[in-house]
Amino acid sequence: MTELIQPRVLKGFRDYPPELMIPRERLLETARRVYRSYGYAPIDTPALEFTEVLLGKGGAETDRQLFRFKHHDDDVALRFDLTVPFARFSATHVPKLGTPFKRYHLGPVWRGERPQKGRYREFWQCDFDTIGTTANAADIETALVIHDLMVGLGLEQFTHAEKAANRLKRFEIRINNRLVLNGLLEVMGAAEKSAPVLRTLDKLPKIGAEKVAVEMQAEAGVSADQARRIIALAGLTGGNDEILDQVERDFGGNAKVAEGVARLRELLAVSARAGAAPGRIVIDLSICRGLDYYTGMIYETFLVGSYADDESGEVKQLESFGSVCSGGRYDNLASLYTKQVLPGVGASLGLDRLLAAMEELGMLPKVATPAPVFVVQFEASRLGDYQRVARLLRAAGIGAEVYPDAKKIGQQLAYADKRGFKLALIAGPDDFAKNQWIIKDLAAQSQEAVPQSELKDAVEKRLR
Amino acid sequence: MTELIQPRVLKGFRDYPPELMIPRERLLETARRVYRSYGYAPIDTPALEFTEVLLGKGGAETDRQLFRFKHHDDDVALRFDLTVPFARFSATHVPKLGTPFKRYHLGPVWRGERPQKGRYREFWQCDFDTIGTTANAADIETALVIHDLMVGLGLEQFTHAEKAANRLKRFEIRINNRLVLNGLLEVMGAAEKSAPVLRTLDKLPKIGAEKVAVEMQAEAGVSADQARRIIALAGLTGGNDEILDQVERDFGGNAKVAEGVARLRELLAVSARAGAAPGRIVIDLSICRGLDYYTGMIYETFLVGSYADDESGEVKQLESFGSVCSGGRYDNLASLYTKQVLPGVGASLGLDRLLAAMEELGMLPKVATPAPVFVVQFEASRLGDYQRVARLLRAAGIGAEVYPDAKKIGQQLAYADKRGFKLALIAGPDDFAKNQWIIKDLAAQSQEAVPQSELKDAVEKRLR
Numbered sequence: 001m002t003e004l005i006q007p008r009v010l011k012g013f014r015d016y017p018p019e020l021m022i023p024r025e026r027l028l029e030t031a032r033r034v035y036r037s038y039g040y041a042p043i044d045t046p047a048l049e050f051t052e053v054l055l056g057k058g059g060a061e062t063d064r065q066l067f068r069f070k071h072h073d074d075d076v077a078l079r080f081d082l083t084v085p086f087a088r089f090s091a092t093h094v095p096k097l098g099t100p101f102k103r104y105h106l107g108p109v110w111r112g113e114r115p116q117k118g119r120y121r122e123f124w125q126c127d128f129d130t131i132g133t134t135a136n137a138a139d140i141e142t143a144l145v146i147h148d149l150m151v152g153l154g155l156e157q158f159t160h161a162e163k164a165a166n167r168l169k170r171f172e173i174r175i176n177n178r179l180v181l182n183g184l185l186e187v188m189g190a191a192e193k194s195a196p197v198l199r200t201l202d203k204l205p206k207i208g209a210e211k212v213a214v215e216m217q218a219e220a221g222v223s224a225d226q227a228r229r230i231i232a233l234a235g236l237t238g239g240n241d242e243i244l245d246q247v248e249r250d251f252g253g254n255a256k257v258a259e260g261v262a263r264l265r266e267l268l269a270v271s272a273r274a275g276a277a278p279g280r281i282v283i284d285l286s287i288c289r290g291l292d293y294y295t296g297m298i299y300e301t302f303l304v305g306s307y308a309d310d311e312s313g314e315v316k317q318l319e320s321f322g323s324v325c326s327g328g329r330y331d332n333l334a335s336l337y338t339k340q341v342l343p344g345v346g347a348s349l350g351l352d353r354l355l356a357a358m359e360e361l362g363m364l365p366k367v368a369t370p371a372p373v374f375v376v377q378f379e380a381s382r383l384g385d386y387q388r389v390a391r392l393l394r395a396a397g398i399g400a401e402v403y404p405d406a407k408k409i410g411q412q413l414a415y416a417d418k419r420g421f422k423l424a425l426i427a428g429p430d431d432f433a434k435n436q437w438i439i440k441d442l443a444a445q446s447q448e449a450v451p452q453s454e455l456k457d458a459v460e461k462r463l464r
Numbered sequence: 465m466t467e468l469i470q471p472r473v474l475k476g477f478r479d480y481p482p483e484l485m486i487p488r489e490r491l492l493e494t495a496r497r498v499y500r501s502y503g504y505a506p507i508d509t510p511a512l513e514f515t516e517v518l519l520g521k522g523g524a525e526t527d528r529q530l531f532r533f534k535h536h537d538d539d540v541a542l543r544f545d546l547t548v549p550f551a552r553f554s555a556t557h558v559p560k561l562g563t564p565f566k567r568y569h570l571g572p573v574w575r576g577e578r579p580q581k582g583r584y585r586e587f588w589q590c591d592f593d594t595i596g597t598t599a600n601a602a603d604i605e606t607a608l609v610i611h612d613l614m615v616g617l618g619l620e621q622f623t624h625a626e627k628a629a630n631r632l633k634r635f636e637i638r639i640n641n642r643l644v645l646n647g648l649l650e651v652m653g654a655a656e657k658s659a660p661v662l663r664t665l666d667k668l669p670k671i672g673a674e675k676v677a678v679e680m681q682a683e684a685g686v687s688a689d690q691a692r693r694i695i696a697l698a699g700l701t702g703g704n705d706e707i708l709d710q711v712e713r714d715f716g717g718n719a720k721v722a723e724g725v726a727r728l729r730e731l732l733a734v735s736a737r738a739g740a741a742p743g744r745i746v747i748d749l750s751i752c753r754g755l756d757y758y759t760g761m762i763y764e765t766f767l768v769g770s771y772a773d774d775e776s777g778e779v780k781q782l783e784s785f786g787s788v789c790s791g792g793r794y795d796n797l798a799s800l801y802t803k804q805v806l807p808g809v810g811a812s813l814g815l816d817r818l819l820a821a822m823e824e825l826g827m828l829p830k831v832a833t834p835a836p837v838f839v840v841q842f843e844a845s846r847l848g849d850y851q852r853v854a855r856l857l858r859a860a861g862i863g864a865e866v867y868p869d870a871k872k873i874g875q876q877l878a879y880a881d882k883r884g885f886k887l888a889l890i891a892g893p894d895d896f897a898k899n900q901w902i903i904k905d906l907a908a909q910s911q912e913a914v915p916q917s918e919l920k921d922a923v924e925k926r927l928r
Binding site for chain 1: 468469470471472473474477478479480481482485486488489493496500501502503504505506507508509510511512513514516517520531533534535538540542552553555556557561562564566567572574576586594597599601602604605608612730733734735736737738739798800801802803832833834835838841844847848849851852854855856858861862863864865866867868869879882
């Protein structure tokens with residue numbers, strides 16, 4: 001006998017067994033459904049690309065930690081995000097497809113970073129973008145997509161009250177527009193310091209205003225007074241209108257500030273008119289997403305409210321999961337590959353963060369089956385009838401599994417229970433004689449006989 | 465200005481722009497829906513694995529042409545199929561999950577083969593399997609899943625008559641059971657020659673009976689008479705019952721043959737009782753899927769009927785696309801990694817073949833948008849109303865895209881036409897005054913005014 005091979009996976013990689021994969025697929029399907037409903041079209045690109053395409057000519061490997069290797073004579077690597085492949089894709093396909101072009105792309109990416117708790121070397125990104133237009137309508141739509149995505153995932157109303165430390169739980173899309181800060185810097189004669197200012201300002205939630213002020217002076221070369229004014233702007237609180245009114249009052253004479261404020265105001269007004277839930281989109285001038293890449297609207301999405309930690313019982317803030325959907329507007333997507341200028345706006349759903357938060361909130365049922373109904377194989381000779389009734393349910397959109405062996409009923413029900421089925425259907429000789437089925441509620445441990453003709457409706461009712 | 469990077473993709477790889485990706489996603493979603501409806505649960509595994517895990521210890525690279533490389537000190541490779549990762553996965557997870565275990569797995573695999581027309585180095589597999597049981601019920605269910613998958617994809621009735629050279633078009637699941645041939649070999653005292661016999665028999669459709677007979681004698685060492693009898697068995701024609709009756713008459717005394725015939729008969733009877741469409745499952749003793757791997761039931765699925773080739777006008781047979789869903793029963797999935805014996809049965813949907821066939825039949829609408837409704841941005845100041853009506857449709861499951869700029873209507877409609885939207889909604893000042901919308905059918909070039917209150921129903925009706 002040959003020696004067994006240890007069935008190990010690479011460090012930083014993981015399997016997804018059903019209880020992890022079922023909620024992931026549910027999230028991915030909600031994302032696809034919402035993206036499509038707005039007319040974003042799916043695309044896919046290869047997992048492997050030329051390293052030159054991913055990093056730029058002579059590009060340093062930066063801190064991407066590529067999975068990079070030689071294949072025959074080609075220097076190739078696994079993609080580390082979906083943005084660079086989208087840029088490369090756009091250079092080739094957009095001339096034919098035309099603009100505006102709206103696409104979504106869901107898929108795995110790979111980074112050889114040191115694995116940490118909750119961070120893997122292989123993970124999925126779920127991006128959507130509109131390119132080829134500078135219209136604020138696209139920025140507004142981006143916020144609406146995030147809004148509908150969160151509502152579609154059940155994050156508008158947190159119904160799992162038993163897990164709730166309080167009832168104030170909801171999502172909040174925080175928006176800002178880089179034009180506001182850039183306008184302020186222009187007013188202060190420090191326009192060219194935008195990048196380092198943003199990088200330090202991004203640390204505000206982590207290290208606080210005082211340290212940011214010190215770092216900003218050191219790293220961006222602004223004065224103490226300038227740092228104070230920047231931090232004061234970022235720290236403005238109040239209702240959306242209050243904040244925007246104040247910015248306009250203080251700096252509205254600057255064209256950039258005026259445009260930023262106008263775009264923010266239009267986003268709020270159109271979203272409200274379009275039917276977005278009140279209070280879900282809020283102005284937050286402190287968000288800046290450190291990246292130099294963004295040039296206009298910026299989005300971050302938080303779950304807000306508190307919850308009781310499963311292990312410690314401690315009350316924690318949902319915000320600590322971080323932004324679950326982030327993005328922004330950029331000036332030019334694909335300048336590395338084409339002369340066609342492609343401004344755009346988009347965002348990315350943080351699948352793993354969202355799953356972690358939803359799990360913590362008890363929103364993910366722990367099941368190992370995607371089907372709610374289990375059909376017991378009571379008599380082997382009746383297999384055709386069991387599959388017949390299962391197909392009847394399947395045709396009505398209700399998943400139904402027939403056990404493959406006519407084992408003892410107790411054994412079959414133990415299997416059904418372990419997998420997480422909700423209902424079991426049982427029919428033996430007596431039931432066939434009476435033309436009836438026994439519906440057993442596996443959680444409630446109750447059961448009831450139902451005529452064959454009423455079975456589908458009875459099952460539907462119990463699954464509601 | 466820096467030099468542009470050529471936006472090329474690796475040889476044998478390809479992008480999926482919307483018009484390719486939209487039908488792919490539709491197929492993948494149908495597969496997920498049908499697999500789930502039977503209780504198969506989704507899993508996923510890493511794209512990268514230890515080479516040792518993929519190939520076995522000291523395993524030759526065979527002709528897999530792995531994408532293999534060193535990452536730090538690890539010898540790693542991209543998975544070349546989903547079966548080996550499933551075996552590795554099962555060794556780890558099945559002890560905890562229990563059996564029977566039903567899983568599906570959709571995902572990309574990579575092979576460095578020489579690229580050919582229609583064959584790529586990166587392609588998707590769509591597998592489903594039941595492991596941990598030898599019950600024929602699992603074999604039967606496998607056929608039912610394939611049946612429901614084909615029906616779900618619209619391959620039961622070919623409604624695109626304009627593309628049809630004749631009307632006899634349907635899918636056919638061809639089944640065989642290795643036990644029948646193995647029993648015959650046993651009867652002939654040639655049981656140990658099973659593998660080379662199967663390998664040569666597999667060439668029957670390509671090279672014909674005479675050449676197979678010659679090869680079989682040369683390669684499997686059977687006599688001319690034995691080869692003749694094997695080929696005669698494989699070539700039996702007639703109705704399902706006729707074929708099985710004849711096999712039983714001739715070789716039913718052999719226990720293996722008897723069991724093979726019994727399992728085939730039960731599959732036919734249970735499928736019929738369960739409501740499978742008549743004539744869709746047919747016995748074909750010639751199919752053998754060359755692989756040594758399979759030990760019992762075998763499945764191949766063909767589209768049958770003819771069609772007129774787009775370019776040449778020539779009448780071609782749909783069968784030439786090859787089997788679009790194939791599989792079988794095996795004795796032990798994961799013997800490389802665990803001592804737990806895991807017999808199973810499953811099949812794999814041939815996504816690319818099926819897409820090619822459906823495209824040839826004109827079953828894939830050529831659109832670059834997943835949304836059917838286009839909303840013209842007539843007046844920028846009404847953007848909130850346009851998004852409001854679009855969200856009304858989205859809430860009813862109808863995708864609707866709002867154009868981001870208030871450009872000339874002709875320009876907007878040209879965009880909508882190019883993308884493949886079905887309906888355009890238009891409302892200018894007069895329409896808002898009358899509280900109505902213009903619905904424009906983009907294909908028929910007809911239009912109609914509809915009161916706001918009836919809009920959703922009117923759109924739904926036109927999309928039916």
